[in-house]
Amino acid sequence: MAQPIIQADKLTKRFGDFVATDAITFDVARGEIFGFLGANGAGKTTAMRMLCGLSTPSSGHAQVAGFDVATHPEDVKQNIGYMSQKFSLYENLTVAENITFFGGIYGLRNPVLREKREQLLTRLGLHDVAGKHVGSLPLGWKQKLAFSVAILHDPKIVFLDEPTGGVDPFTRRQFWDLLYHAAAQGITVFVTTHYMDEAEYCNRVSIMVDGRLAALDTPRRLKELYGAASMDDVFYTLARGAQRGE
Amino acid sequence: MQQLALFIRKEFIHVLRDRRTLLILFGMPVMQILIFGFALSNEVKNARLVVVDHGRDVATTALIARLDASRYFEVDQVALSPKALEAAFRRGDVKVAVVFPARFYERWQHGQEATVQIIADASDPNTANTLTQYVSAIVYDHASEQRGVQAPPYGIRVETRMLYNPQLEGAPNYVPGVMALVLMLVCVMMTAVSIVREKETGTLEVLLVSPFRPVLVIVAKAVPYLLLSLVNVGSILMLSTWALGVPVQGNLFLLLAESVLFITTCLSLGIFISVQTSSQQVAMLISLMGMLLPTILFSGFMFPIENMPVPLQVISNLVPAKWYYIIVKSIMIKGLGFAAVWKETLILAGMTAGWLIISVKRFNIRLA
Amino acid sequence: MLFFLLQKEFKQIFRNRTILAVVLVMPLIQLIVLPLAADYEVKNINLCIVDNDRSPEAQRLAQQLTASGYFRLTGYTASYRDAQALLEADRADVVLTIPPHFGRALVRDGQQTLSLAVNAINGVKAGLGAAYITTILQTYNNAIRVQWIQPGRFPAAPIVKVAPVYWYNPFLNYRVFMVPGILAVLVTMIGGFLSALNIVQEKEVGTIEQINVSPIKKHYFILGKLLPFWVLGNVVFTLGLLVARVVYGIVPMGSIPLLYGFVTLYLLAILGLGLLISTYCETQQQAMLITFFFMMIFILLGGLFTPLDSMPTWARAVAYASPVTHLIAVMRMIILKGSTAQDVLPAAAIVATFALILNVWAIVNYRKTS
Numbered sequence: 001m002a003q004p005i006i007q008a009d010k011l012t013k014r015f016g017d018f019v020a021t022d023a024i025t026f027d028v029a030r031g032e033i034f035g036f037l038g039a040n041g042a043g044k045t046t047a048m049r050m051l052c053g054l055s056t057p058s059s060g061h062a063q064v065a066g067f068d069v070a071t072h073p074e075d076v077k078q079n080i081g082y083m084s085q086k087f088s089l090y091e092n093l094t095v096a097e098n099i100t101f102f103g104g105i106y107g108l109r110n111p112v113l114r115e116k117r118e119q120l121l122t123r124l125g126l127h128d129v130a131g132k133h134v135g136s137l138p139l140g141w142k143q144k145l146a147f148s149v150a151i152l153h154d155p156k157i158v159f160l161d162e163p164t165g166g167v168d169p170f171t172r173r174q175f176w177d178l179l180y181h182a183a184a185q186g187i188t189v190f191v192t193t194h195y196m197d198e199a200e201y202c203n204r205v206s207i208m209v210d211g212r213l214a215a216l217d218t219p220r221r222l223k224e225l226y227g228a229a230s231m232d233d234v235f236y237t238l239a240r241g242a243q244r245g246e
Numbered sequence: 247m248q249q250l251a252l253f254i255r256k257e258f259i260h261v262l263r264d265r266r267t268l269l270i271l272f273g274m275p276v277m278q279i280l281i282f283g284f285a286l287s288n289e290v291k292n293a294r295l296v297v298v299d300h301g302r303d304v305a306t307t308a309l310i311a312r313l314d315a316s317r318y319f320e321v322d323q324v325a326l327s328p329k330a331l332e333a334a335f336r337r338g339d340v341k342v343a344v345v346f347p348a349r350f351y352e353r354w355q356h357g358q359e360a361t362v363q364i365i366a367d368a369s370d371p372n373t374a375n376t377l378t379q380y381v382s383a384i385v386y387d388h389a390s391e392q393r394g395v396q397a398p399p400y401g402i403r404v405e406t407r408m409l410y411n412p413q414l415e416g417a418p419n420y421v422p423g424v425m426a427l428v429l430m431l432v433c434v435m436m437t438a439v440s441i442v443r444e445k446e447t448g449t450l451e452v453l454l455v456s457p458f459r460p461v462l463v464i465v466a467k468a469v470p471y472l473l474l475s476l477v478n479v480g481s482i483l484m485l486s487t488w489a490l491g492v493p494v495q496g497n498l499f500l501l502l503a504e505s506v507l508f509i510t511t512c513l514s515l516g517i518f519i520s521v522q523t524s525s526q527q528v529a530m531l532i533s534l535m536g537m538l539l540p541t542i543l544f545s546g547f548m549f550p551i552e553n554m555p556v557p558l559q560v561i562s563n564l565v566p567a568k569w570y571y572i573i574v575k576s577i578m579i580k581g582l583g584f585a586a587v588w589k590e591t592l593i594l595a596g597m598t599a600g601w602l603i604i605s606v607k608r609f610n611i612r613l614a
Numbered sequence: 615m616l617f618f619l620l621q622k623e624f625k626q627i628f629r630n631r632t633i634l635a636v637v638l639v640m641p642l643i644q645l646i647v648l649p650l651a652a653d654y655e656v657k658n659i660n661l662c663i664v665d666n667d668r669s670p671e672a673q674r675l676a677q678q679l680t681a682s683g684y685f686r687l688t689g690y691t692a693s694y695r696d697a698q699a700l701l702e703a704d705r706a707d708v709v710l711t712i713p714p715h716f717g718r719a720l721v722r723d724g725q726q727t728l729s730l731a732v733n734a735i736n737g738v739k740a741g742l743g744a745a746y747i748t749t750i751l752q753t754y755n756n757a758i759r760v761q762w763i764q765p766g767r768f769p770a771a772p773i774v775k776v777a778p779v780y781w782y783n784p785f786l787n788y789r790v791f792m793v794p795g796i797l798a799v800l801v802t803m804i805g806g807f808l809s810a811l812n813i814v815q816e817k818e819v820g821t822i823e824q825i826n827v828s829p830i831k832k833h834y835f836i837l838g839k840l841l842p843f844w845v846l847g848n849v850v851f852t853l854g855l856l857v858a859r860v861v862y863g864i865v866p867m868g869s870i871p872l873l874y875g876f877v878t879l880y881l882l883a884i885l886g887l888g889l890l891i892s893t894y895c896e897t898q899q900q901a902m903l904i905t906f907f908f909m910m911i912f913i914l915l916g917g918l919f920t921p922l923d924s925m926p927t928w929a930r931a932v933a934y935a936s937p938v939t940h941l942i943a944v945m946r947m948i949i950l951k952g953s954t955a956q957d958v959l960p961a962a963a964i965v966a967t968f969a970l971i972l973n974v975w976a977i978v979n980y981r982k983t984s
């Protein structure tokens with residue numbers, strides 16, 4: 001295996017007495033689709049925020065795209081894309097304007113920016129609504145748009161925090177096609193989710209329980225290990241032991 | 247009843263948890279009382295006055311000494327050229343200049359006209375007017391003293407009594423105004439915004455589907471602000487009594503009862519706004535621009551209503567704070583009883599009832 | 615990068631109709647209504663005369679008082695009890711009592727005393743009201759003397775005259791004084807509130823996360839937030855100047871570029887304050903209250919209504935530590951007095967310092983990483 005693109009070493013975040021993320025250690029390889037699972041409150045989002053340079057680790061280390069998240073967060077940010085749980089495009093800007101804005105702040109310039117915008121609109125079939133306010137789009141479209149915007153600047157890794165909450169299975173399937181497409185182009189995908197069918201699509205899956213990393217392997221090996229028929233059962237077996245709920 | 251208590255408790259927890267907001271809500275009246283009571287005054291003193299003395303004789307020297315002795319002026323006696331004088335005015339270094347002509351004393355004694363010229367910076371007209379009055383008074387005093395002790399016959403004297411506020415201090419005027427302003431702010435804005443926030447986040451719907459009368463949901467939201475406002479009234483009255491020396495002259499209980507009435511008026515206004523609007527920002531803008539500003543403008547404590555154009559005077563009658571301000575002034579400063587304020591009380595009560603009835607109606611329509 | 619930030623901010627501001635309406639229409643209405651309302655000139659003092667004499671002398675006095683233009687006769691009665699009731703009902707501000715046999719006694723005793731009761735809750739009004747009455751009485755008194763004293767019985771008294779000249783505002787028009795001050799307050803409120811609410815709003819909605827995870831530099835972000843409001847502030851200011859000219863006929867005496875230069879500098883300071891508040895707050899309600907709190911202190915102490923000279927030392931220190939004070943002063947200086955760049959240099963230096971400190975502070979306090 002080549003040099004991993006994400007390396008976490010005893011990564012820890014404390015809020016007062018509460019240990020949100022407790023010394024997690026793992027690697028993610030280049031081009032991998034890495035599923036990051038866990039019950040609500042297990043510490044997924046906190047861990048992800050540290051990897052994105054949004055939150056400084058209390059102790060431990062992590063390197064993302066070759067940069068230390070604690071000491072060089074801005075260099076990390078140059079190399080990643082991020083799509084948060086809360087939908088975060090500007091609702092009062094149009095589709096095209098959002099693309100231009102986010103491309104622009106990542107340093108894309110015309111004519112490259114214009115070309116990428118056209119490509120994106122074509123791929124998503126959004127040409128007709130390019131001039132509409134994002135706020136007026138259906139949720140599924142918004143999510144696809146948000147993801148495409150997050151990888152517009154060709155990051156090495158894209159972090160997705162529960163990207164498909166609240167949409168129908170068909171739209172989710174379309175969304176995952178986008179993820180595969182991105183991974184095929186060499187972008188590492190780091191995704192948290194609550195949908196176990198989605199977990200099956202990942203190359204490798206980790207499951208967090210109470211701030212610790214309880215399991216990490218390919219979906220197939222995990223099922224074997226826990227003698228379970230589906231990822232659902234694996235998750236259930238692990239999460240049952242959790243001390244903290246929501 | 248137990249349910250209502252439960253709701254009120256929840257609202258209290260909400261209000262008390264946001265420490266920053268709470269600090270400002272309690273700090274605001276204290277700051278205002280301090281500023282109005284100690285910092286602001288229209289009394290003009292220590293104004294920089296420049297003397298340009300072309301006379302340089304006994305009379306001008308004596309007059310300059312008198313001006314200097316007055317606490318209104320800080321006299322600066324420099325020989326300024328007209329050009330330099332103008333520059334000093336432009337910089338704002340000088341508010342008033344007094345120019346004595348050449349041969350001042352000589353002209354005076356020989357029955358010629360001896361004119362003292364006063365130049366005032368009238369970009370602030372009130373200050374200019376006041377300073378001119380002061381200088382004139384000092385000059386005339388001096389002149390009449392020089393004329394001899396014997397007063398001419400047929401003299402009319404005026405004996406002036408300053409009622410309610412013999413020291414002519416600002417506080418008796420401001421305290422009732424600050425009370426009206428603070429209550430308006432806390433009750434109208436905070437109530438409106440907090441109800442609309444529940445609308446925005448959707449929690450209001452949850453409360454409304456509970457087996458609890460919708461009107462009581464709203465009542466429960468208003469109660470914490472009622473108590474908060476009473477605390478503010480208390481702190482203002484205490485500060486006023488002990489820090490400003492402006493105690494309550496009339497009946498304290500009457501004053502408190504009237505305050506509760508005005509708070510209810512404000513709360514009903516806040517509820518009225520919250521029923522009409524659906525976003526926090528709009529509620530804020532309406533309360534701030536539509537309520538607070540008219541309160542400052544039209545209650546009569548900062549801007550004299552009698553000087554306004556008639557249409558504005560008519561509008562001022564619609565502002566509840568105006569009536570409350572009159573009530574507080576009558577009870578607290580003049581020491582009058584209920585007989586003097588029953589009309590204003592009735593107006594406030596009428597306004598409250600009106601807003602509440604409309605709010606409840608609109609509220610029920612929304613639910614239906 | 616800054617270009618894209620600016621493009622976005624401008625589009626967001628100019629697309630929001632409510633905000634635009636508030637920003638552009640409210641100031642105009644306020645600038646038109648406020649000076650009409652904020653008329654501090656003391657006039658229309660309600661006067662009640664208790665005339666126990668009803669002699670020609672007394673009536674002449676009453677007539678002179680009402681003719682002065684300062685007073686409005688709201689009662690002319692023979693009983694002090696009536697007057698007292700008027701005082702309590704706020705229908706009379708001053709009560710002048712003329713004693714019985716005033717006219718006859720003046721001739722007989724050569725001296726008479728009138729008593730004046732003033733409602734002094736509003737100290738300024740009371741002071742000036744009493745002063746006006748005293749002045750008018752003196753004039754009246756002099757006239758009587760001239761009429762009654764046979765020439766030659768007393769030597770002609772030497773005369774000293776006082777001739778006041780009112781520079782910059784010869785008719786002592788109060789609106790001339792208020793308009794520049796109110797314009798200053800409007801620019802302050804618009805700039806302060808909008809910038810304070812802005813970053814907080816992105817926090818509430820959640821879009822700020824997307825910005826924080828991008829490699830954008832903090833000072834670009836703050837600058838991107840600042841510049842659109844800076845332009846907007848200048849637009850509001852321009853509108854205000856036009857209203858001042860069209861409605862009140864106030865034309866700036868001084869240099870217009872200097873005026874804009876100062877306002878521009880000032881906007882940087884007040885916007886910096888708003889952004890700083892914004893970085894400290896979590897909700898828009900908090901941001902609004904805190905901004906309101908500061909604005910209130912700044913405006914009250916800013917010399918808009920009351921002269922700075924008459925404040926105690928501590929309050930003056932606070933006033934000078936607020937950019938609002940300097941803007942109000944400089945607006946009046948340039949617009950009314952035609953002050954030059956050299957005259958406003960000290961104020962400009964202070965405001966520039968504020969702009970620098972507040973904006974750097976905002977940049978430092980805005981954290982992309984928690």
